[in-house]
Amino acid sequence: MTIVFEAKSLLARTAALAAMVLTQSGAALAVPAADKAFTVANYPVEARAQDAVTAKDRAMTDGQQAAFRSLLKRIVPVTAYESLKRLKSIKAADLIDGVSIRSERNSSTEYLASLDFTFQPDGVRTILRREGVPFIDTQAPEALLIPVVREGAGAAGAAGTWTEAWQNLDVVHTLTPLKLEKLKPEIHSDTLRSLTDGTGAAERILIGEYKSGLIVAAVADIDVPGKRLHVTLAGRDAVGPINWKRSYRMASGEQAYALELAAVVGLGVLEGRWKAAQAGARGGVEAITGPGAAVQLLVEFTSIGQWNEIRSHLLETQGIEDVRIEGVSARSADVLLRYPGGAPRLADALAARGMALRDESGTWVLRSRF
Template identity: 30%
Template sequence: MSGPKQLMLGACFALCVGAAQAEETPYTVSKIAVDVTAKNAVAAKANAMAEAEKRGLDTVLRRIVPFSFYAKLPELQPEQIEGAVNSISIRKEQYSTTRYIATLDVIFNEQAVKQLVTSLGLPTSEEQAPTISILPLVIEGNQVKSGANDVWRQAWLNLDLTHGLTPATVLQPRPGLEVGMVRAVLAGDPSAFAAVQGDYGSASLVIAIGQTADGGQFITRLAGTDGVGRINYGRSDKFGGAPPKAAAQQAAAFAYAVLENRWKATRASPEQVAPVRYEEGMPLQPVPQQGEPGRLVTAVVQFAGLKEWQQIRGRLAQVPGLQGLEVNSLSARTASITFDYAGSLGRLQKVLADSGFSFENGEENFVLRVR
């Protein structure tokens, strides 16, 4: 295979202009990176284009279909994909005799996609949120890291934040941003967040923390305000030994999906989010049970004090089928948590009851307490 130095730049100036002028709707997917090797350059490019079309349509469907219907999305056939594509624009490309590397935009036909979704018997939710700002940060020791080689910030820049249901712009950290101020924001201090937000204008601001930790973990935190309101979300993932750049890219994509699904949950009708009232994000690797979709459930835990909260958290970690428990916010008597669960609401209530918990509807979220 030809090495990177032997790859040639493709002539794509006219096509790049087309990419810049692509309509900003959920039916366009930009910045799709492809790297395909085949028996010759023509085959490599054709295969790369087909891959971009498939990945692009998968992205569009996950944008406009409510989260609770993801499990019903089928493996699309080539003719279904081709019938939904309007055009492809090339942002940049390189090629050799057997390899094709490019960054592509795929523009889909809105009516064709809607007809496809209708044929699958699925609803759509395509209203876009107001534009937000995202400030990617990495904390190293007692400093906020910032620089040209910041893979976490680059991971956000590589995402298509223009056409998603939560349009966003990526900001550069201001010089002198103190780690104490950032940690105060993560702890839920409204005055600290107001001070940071004041440096970046009036748009809703989400601070996105991303960094590796011991044991191959990648920690993601989102704090601030988005199109829904206040957010304080955290997650820890293992990406199977992926290099830092790839892990950061996967974590950023998941974090953005959390923001999109928060917005979609507020716009969907009650039947589109049942049986889970509020779903934040989606599992990276759903594990359906008996044909039921995996989901991320949000609940408010009520307790008498810190000691009881620590006991509850330890017991929740032992509940069968409950995975990925994360604490979004914590106060003296309540905690907002999210966790992955594959199964029905009735099954979840039963396994929690068997573990000594009550799980009931509250005014805004589910309420969980010791029985």
């Protein structure tokens, strides 16, 4: 990239260099993206064919298309799933950034593997915006998750299966990253009962024992005679307090399958809560559909260091796109960017970062509060 400098003073020239851009054309800055969510890891693929090579090719082709669908369901709000129909013709192969093999085995006619598919973040975003499909690709802060099988009929041997069901999920690249922890002996059955019932000080006890403010217990109650699996997610995630319950039918011999399904649904619930909260903070699903609204800012600062700090906050704020530095002087900069919901919503987002964005006589002025 060629950068043209036309600063009229040494200080302005220095500020322009610190900003890395000062052009007459207003060249766009690349905004650092939270790209972790664009990897679908530990994804199982399987195919059979007349020979091993064909089986592997088929597994790769079908697998990357299925992983792409999984990615879309990860980042698109549930209320907008209907819009995914517009993406049926998109070929995942055109958006693949890389594939890594976790494990694989094959025969002369069969191929099975567990793969990590990494998709091109900007390519996926461009397609979603073009097709008017809303998405959230910001990951929540990591929470602790404690898989627990309570004592009772059917509990014997199920604890390991329940934990393994969560371990087999992609808890790293999900929108709601999880760190799995074992139940500590200090957490007694009455504490779990209080937690799932939503009473008492159970949440405070968990936070104290695990030294984490974000902690969720995934409690499974297995009713073999009634052929039911009852699951409760209770505690606090990045959205806030949670006490979610669901029951699953459990046919004879299908306990492991029911636990696997419950883990998949449970992770989807946590992701769904986060997507809904993020969409709401940005003005709702309609506000994040398509490109964000253009916002023209006058950024005021007292030093080059403060300008660099403000610029970093802008580049790191999720939802801000197409940032253009159109001019920099000794004490101010003209900035053009896009943000879902426009300047009023951007003001709310930047306030959380210690910045004040105000409409002053028709000009949106951004200053640091510190």
